[in-house]
Every structure is written in C-alpha cells, then in structure tokens.
Amino acid sequence: MAKTAKNGRNTLPPREILFPLLETMQLIRAFEEKSGQMYGLRKIGGFCHLYTGQEAVATGAISVLDLSRDYVLTAYRDHGHALACGMEPAPLMAELFGKLTGSSRGKGGSMHFFSAEKHLLGGNGIVGAQIPIATGVALAQAYEDSGGATLCFFGDGAFHQGALHESFNLAKIWNLPIVYIVENNQWGMGTSWKKVSAQSDFVATAAAYSMKGLVCDGMDVLNVRDVVGEAVEEARKGNPVFVEARTYRYKGHSMSDPQKYRSRDEVDEYRRRDPIVFLRSRMEEAGLIGEEDWEAIVQRTEGLVEEAVRFAETSPEPSLGELYADILA
Amino acid sequence: MAELTYREALNRALDEEMARDPKVFLMGEEVGEYDGAYKVSKGLLGKYGARRVRDTPISELGFTGLGVGAALAGLRPVVEWMTHNFALLALDQVVNNAAKMRQMSGGQLKVPIVFRGPNGPAEFLAAQHSQALASYWAHVPGLKVVAPATPADAYGLLKSAIRDDNPVVVLESEMMYAWKGEVPEEEFLVPLGKARLAREGRDLSLVTFSKPIKAVMEAAELLRAKGIEADVVDLRSIRPLDEESLYASVRKTGRCVVVDESWPVASVGSHVAWLVSHNCFDLLDAPVELVSGEDVPMPYNHSLELAAQPSADKILGAARRVLYREDI
Incomplete structure (x- = not known):
C-alpha cells in the first residue's frame, strides 16, 4: 500500500517556491542554533527540544497548506513548525525566555507554541496526545464543510501510543480530512525505533485502517512537499492519509541529553545529507542561486534571530498577577 | 410545571441546546441508534441526524480527544461517557x-x-462500575465540575454547561435517571457555581452533592421528628464551589456534617470539610464530621455494597456527634 510519490528529481519548481523553502529552513536552523546558545547561557530553562536536521519536514509539509482554513498540530519539538506556519521569531524567542511578550505570554515555554491566528494548535507535551485533538479539528472541518484539512505531526516515539491507533480508526470511519505525519527521526528519546516497533515499515500500518500510506524523504524538502501535497489533496476529499517522513535530529532529544546511545558517525552521516545544503546545491546546479543570494538569506535570517533575542531580552517579565489569568474563558 | 424524570430533563436540555445552536453536537458510545445506554439521548438521532448525534467506537481516549479538538476548532461538543469509570481511559485528554x-x-x-x-455506585455493579470519581475532576484547575441532584438542576445546569466557554464535567448517576421532579415548562438556566439550599433549618448544616442528597433528606426528616431542624446545602457545583452559601449555612447553625459518596481520602467531601473547619473555626460548636463512602473497592454483595455507602443512619450518627446528643 505504501508508496513514494513521484518527485520529478530533475525538474525543480519555480524560484518563488524554492526561495521561501530555503529561507524558512535557514530561519529554523538559525533560530534553533540561537536557542541552543541561549539555553547554554541559562536564558531558557526546562526542556528545550531542537529541530535541527528535521527542517525539511515542517517546511515542506506546511508549505502546501492554506492556513486560512487548514490547521497544524505537533508535539513538543515545535519551534520549526511554528516558524513554518509564519509565526514571528521575536514572540517565539520571548516565549522561550518566559516573557510577557511571548506567544503564550510566558505561560507555555518551548513545548507550547500556539497561534490562533496562524492555526497552529500546539506545541503539545504529552507524547501522542495531540493526535486525537488534531483528529477532532478535522472533525470540525468536516462538520462545517470548510474545505480545510489538518496536518498532524508526531515523532516515531508516539507511534506506539493507543491514542494514535484510536484516532486512525475514528478518522477513517468518519472520513476526516487529516494527514498524519510521523517524523521518524529514529530515536524516541534514547531508544531506537527498531528496538520498540513490531512493525519496521510504519506506513504499512495505514492498511490496517484502510488508509493510504505514503513515504517521503524527510531530508529533501521538495520530496516532502510533493508527497504531503498529494496527501493533503486526498485528505480534502475525506480520505485520511498517513505519511512517514524519514529524517534525523542532529541534537539530543532535549538540551539535557548526553546522547550516549548513538555514534558520532551516525550523526555525521546524516549531516552530509543536510536538507539545507541539499536544496541549495540543487538550486546552484540549476543556476537558480548565487553566493550573493545565499549570503542575503543568511543575513536576513540571522538578523531576525538577533532581533528576536534583543526583543526577548528587553521584554518585561509577567507580573505575579498573571498567575491566575488565562485559565478559564 | 411539568413533572419530569432526571433522564427526561437532560434530554430536554440537550434537545433545546441542539435546536438553539448548530455547533452543538453529541458524541459517545450508543448515543444514536441505541438512544443512549441510559436513554438520555432518546430521539435525538431521528431529530438531528448522524452528523450531530455520533455513535462512536468503544474508544474513550480517542473520542474524548476528538471532542477537545472539535471544541478548539469552534464547535460545542457534548461527549457522553457511558460511565465515569470508563472516562479514566480518557483522563489524559481531559x-x-x-x-x-x-x-x-x-x-x-x-x-x-x-x-x-453517570458517576458513583448504582446496584450490584461491583468494583469497576461503582466508583464515585468527583475528586478526579475537581482537583484540576481549568475544568468546571457540576453534579445536579434534581431534574430541574439537571436541565438548568446542563444547558449552562453547554453554553459555557470552558470544559465542564457533569456528574450524573444511574440511580438518579429515574428520579422525578418538577421542572418549569418555560426555559431557564441554572448558573454554574451556585449552591442550592435544599432545606432550611437552624440546628445543623448537612452539606452534600449528587445522589447522597436522598439519604441526607431522609436523615433531615428523621431529625425533624426529634425536633432538630437541619439546613441542607446541595453544592450542585463543585468547581467553582459556592463557598459563600456554604459558610452562610454554617454561620447559622455552627455545626456541619459533609456527606460525599466518594472514598474519604483527598475527596471533595474532605476538602469541603477542611474549608469549613478552617474558615468557620470561630463559628463552630463541634468538629466538622465527614460521612463518606467506605475506603474499599465496591463489593458485589448487596448488603456489603449498601454498607459501603453513606446512609441516613450514618448521617444521623454524625449528627449526634456534632450536636453532642446521644438521645437522637
């Protein structure tokens, strides 16, 4: 049942598609590297799960959406998805700093980025628990006949939660417009997915729920875009789809992870297939990008991130009166 | 005034709210074709169709979570749990x-x-189907929790719960579904967060919620025969809790018995007893008494299961202690 959508590797989409993809991925990279630094300086506390290495998945998948009617939900490794949805870096960095100007007014932190306006419904901290919620958002879309679809991201660690299997079943029996994307970065915290999964081919499970299953190369933003684009079109017709994006995270599970469970060689092997370098080199081969264009992207994204840090640093702490605010509507 | 059963009152509330707001829909096990495991949704599938009355698989975590998502995206779901015992599978989503x-x-x-x-014990259902789980929900900030004890309150509180912009947990009871009571024919709401004075008296306060109201009212009648008038506070709303009405009663009587069918440890009843003890210390003429369910999993045997629950007798015992009267 599983298949990889035709990518058309030799033909590239037009510049107006390619440049935003490259710039979004680079913005995520710059934001995450800065987040790591700021964590080291103790400006950011708690759990901080970086998205470095996986940029192509959120960027490519979200690029096919119409966020005036579509929705995105993800787990706690959510910085990349928030930026790909178009949230500004400054309130996100302020949220990491716990400031009042943060996207959740300092109440959520790294794991809980939300934007009602951009239709990002978290930033969810319990493994797999966002999967039923996302399915319910798709239920609302079907109920209202809005034409919208929902993208539900989760990691390979969530694959074994009952919440996923109950949701797959409900999505199928009610023909809900949802695409489930497992970002298989191969490590559920420190446990290899191969050790804990009875099924070595995740998308084969789609067949158990009579759903379509697709695989994409999570290190290739154009392939992600093609496959998820096909999945979203299918979902809009009321056919839920399960997509596996094979990817890799460069950093530990969170900032406090010493990564004793994997080898330096394994990480380096994936770094050689870096999604940003890969897209840039393909654009270079096609004569679509020069050194100056790239430098301009780097300048802009680093500028945005530096400005985000300045904004976060100079923003006020929430007053203690905020403690009881925003709990009930 | 019409006399309705508690079940009919809930049905009327659901029907009216679904007619009023197209974003309201009902979802749960057996709510549609079967008319509800306890017939609360009787006739609604025929009236509103399968889009708005959705039979789910036995998948509590799944469909409860779907409800949360649908609410985030702008709908007003009513999720029916066949019992609160099964809702434990969905605790994470709530x-x-x-x-x-x-x-x-x-x-x-x-x-x-x-x-x-439905929440709490019924009859002959044994340990996994007889639990009173109010404190599981009451513990959690971000939720509202109500426990109507009359058909009129079942109607008025469910309507308010559906119109509220927050998650509201409604505790019903299998034994109460057949209880009858007067419900005004014109539409009305019962506000969340307001207790009901079920009976006026000056000698002691009996404080309870949900099904134990029956044993409490029986105890109040037995006390009356002895010349003792009980003030009976039906909390109705557990979160937010109407502390003012609670303290107003104790201010009047100076003696308080709290009755809760849950287990005694960290229960709504133990919390309410602590609140009264702490906030009415100078007004109290006796330590606050708590009549709870016994601290055991519910046995199947009928005499044993009755012995595990609050009864008029146990409440009278507690009344004797707060009144320092052995003669009643």
Whole structure:
C-alpha cells in the first residue's frame, strides 16, 4: 500500500517556491542554533527540544497548506513548525525566555507554541496526545464543510501510543480530512525505533485502517512537499492519509541529553545529507542561486534571530498577577 | 410545571441546546441508534441526524480527544461517557489537554466542551462500575465540575454547561435517571457555581452533592421528628464551589456534617470539610464530621455494597456527634 510519490528529481519548481523553502529552513536552523546558545547561557530553562536536521519536514509539509482554513498540530519539538506556519521569531524567542511578550505570554515555554491566528494548535507535551485533538479539528472541518484539512505531526516515539491507533480508526470511519505525519527521526528519546516497533515499515500500518500510506524523504524538502501535497489533496476529499517522513535530529532529544546511545558517525552521516545544503546545491546546479543570494538569506535570517533575542531580552517579565489569568474563558 | 424524570430533563436540555445552536453536537458510545445506554439521548438521532448525534467506537481516549479538538476548532461538543469509570481511559485528554489549552496558549484558545455521564455506585455493579470519581475532576484547575441532584438542576445546569466557554464535567448517576421532579415548562438556566439550599433549618448544616442528597433528606426528616431542624446545602457545583452559601449555612447553625459518596481520602467531601473547619473555626460548636463512602473497592454483595455507602443512619450518627446528643 505504501508508496513514494513521484518527485520529478530533475525538474525543480519555480524560484518563488524554492526561495521561501530555503529561507524558512535557514530561519529554523538559525533560530534553533540561537536557542541552543541561549539555553547554554541559562536564558531558557526546562526542556528545550531542537529541530535541527528535521527542517525539511515542517517546511515542506506546511508549505502546501492554506492556513486560512487548514490547521497544524505537533508535539513538543515545535519551534520549526511554528516558524513554518509564519509565526514571528521575536514572540517565539520571548516565549522561550518566559516573557510577557511571548506567544503564550510566558505561560507555555518551548513545548507550547500556539497561534490562533496562524492555526497552529500546539506545541503539545504529552507524547501522542495531540493526535486525537488534531483528529477532532478535522472533525470540525468536516462538520462545517470548510474545505480545510489538518496536518498532524508526531515523532516515531508516539507511534506506539493507543491514542494514535484510536484516532486512525475514528478518522477513517468518519472520513476526516487529516494527514498524519510521523517524523521518524529514529530515536524516541534514547531508544531506537527498531528496538520498540513490531512493525519496521510504519506506513504499512495505514492498511490496517484502510488508509493510504505514503513515504517521503524527510531530508529533501521538495520530496516532502510533493508527497504531503498529494496527501493533503486526498485528505480534502475525506480520505485520511498517513505519511512517514524519514529524517534525523542532529541534537539530543532535549538540551539535557548526553546522547550516549548513538555514534558520532551516525550523526555525521546524516549531516552530509543536510536538507539545507541539499536544496541549495540543487538550486546552484540549476543556476537558480548565487553566493550573493545565499549570503542575503543568511543575513536576513540571522538578523531576525538577533532581533528576536534583543526583543526577548528587553521584554518585561509577567507580573505575579498573571498567575491566575488565562485559565478559564 | 411539568413533572419530569432526571433522564427526561437532560434530554430536554440537550434537545433545546441542539435546536438553539448548530455547533452543538453529541458524541459517545450508543448515543444514536441505541438512544443512549441510559436513554438520555432518546430521539435525538431521528431529530438531528448522524452528523450531530455520533455513535462512536468503544474508544474513550480517542473520542474524548476528538471532542477537545472539535471544541478548539469552534464547535460545542457534548461527549457522553457511558460511565465515569470508563472516562479514566480518557483522563489524559481531559486533564492534560482540555484543562490546559487556554493557559498554555496564553489565553488564545478556548475549549467549550461538556463531558457527561453517570458517576458513583448504582446496584450490584461491583468494583469497576461503582466508583464515585468527583475528586478526579475537581482537583484540576481549568475544568468546571457540576453534579445536579434534581431534574430541574439537571436541565438548568446542563444547558449552562453547554453554553459555557470552558470544559465542564457533569456528574450524573444511574440511580438518579429515574428520579422525578418538577421542572418549569418555560426555559431557564441554572448558573454554574451556585449552591442550592435544599432545606432550611437552624440546628445543623448537612452539606452534600449528587445522589447522597436522598439519604441526607431522609436523615433531615428523621431529625425533624426529634425536633432538630437541619439546613441542607446541595453544592450542585463543585468547581467553582459556592463557598459563600456554604459558610452562610454554617454561620447559622455552627455545626456541619459533609456527606460525599466518594472514598474519604483527598475527596471533595474532605476538602469541603477542611474549608469549613478552617474558615468557620470561630463559628463552630463541634468538629466538622465527614460521612463518606467506605475506603474499599465496591463489593458485589448487596448488603456489603449498601454498607459501603453513606446512609441516613450514618448521617444521623454524625449528627449526634456534632450536636453532642446521644438521645437522637
């Protein structure tokens, strides 16, 4: 049942598609590297799960959406998805700093980025628990006949939660417009997915729920875009789809992870297939990008991130009166 | 005034709210074709169709979570749990998601959803089907919790719960579904967060919620025969709790017995007893008494299961202690 959508590797989409993809991925990279630094300086506390290495998945998948009617939900490794949805870096960095100007007014932190306006419904901290919620958002879309679809991201660690299997079943029996994307970065915290999964081919499970299953190369933003684009079109017709994006995270599970469970060689092997370098080199081969264009992207994204840090640093702490605010509507 | 059963009152509330607002829909096991495991949704499938009355698989975690998502996206789901015992499978979706989304998003989102179904012991159902779980929900900031004890309150509180922009847990009871009571024919709402004075008296306060109201009212009648007038406070709303009405009663009587069918440890009853002890210390003429369910899993045998629950007799015993009267 599983298949990889035709990518058309030799033909590239037009510049107006390619440049935003490259710039979004680079913005995520710059934001995450800065987040790591700021964590080291103790400006950011708690759990901080970086998205470095996986940029192509959120960027490519979200690029096919119409966020005036579509929705995105993800787990706690959510910085990349928030930026790909178009949230500004400054309130996100302020949220990491716990400031009042943060996207959740300092109440959520790294794991809980939300934007009602951009239709990002978290930033969810319990493994797999966002999967039923996302399915319910798709239920609302079907109920209202809005034409919208929902993208539900989760990691390979969530694959074994009952919440996923109950949701797959409900999505199928009610023909809900949802695409489930497992970002298989191969490590559920420190446990290899191969050790804990009875099924070595995740998308084969789609067949158990009579759903379509697709695989994409999570290190290739154009392939992600093609496959998820096909999945979203299918979902809009009321056919839920399960997509596996094979990817890799460069950093530990969170900032406090010493990564004793994997080898330096394994990480380096994936770094050689870096999604940003890969897209840039393909654009270079096609004569679509020069050194100056790239430098301009780097300048802009680093500028945005530096400005985000300045904004976060100079923003006020929430007053203690905020403690009881925003709990009930 | 019409006399309705508690079940009919809930049905009327659901029917009226579904007619009033197209975003309200009902979802749960057996709510449609079967007319509800306890017939609360009788006739609604025929009237509103399968889009708005949705039979789910036996998948509590799944469909409860779907309700939360649908509420985030603008609908007003009513999720029926066949019993609160089964809702334990969905605890994560209520506690970690429904109750937290507004706060974690810094006030951007709201979750207008109702979770409802029977709670507490019925008869001959043994340990896994007889639990009174009010404190599981009452413990959690971000939720509202109500426990109507009359058909009129079942009607008025369910309507308010459906219109509220927050997640509201409604505790019903299998034994109460057949209880009858007067319900005004014109539409009305019962506000969340307001207790009901079920009986006026000056000698002691009996404080309870949900099904034990029956044993409490029986005890109040037995006390009356001895010349003792009990003030009976039916809390109705557990979160938010109407502390003012509670203290007003104790201010009048100076003596308080709390009755809760849950287990005694960390229960709504033990919390209410602590609140009264702490906040009415100078007004009390006796230590506050708590009559709870016994601290055991519910046995199947009928004499044993009755012995495990609050009864008029146990309440009278507690009344004797707060009144320092051995003669009643």
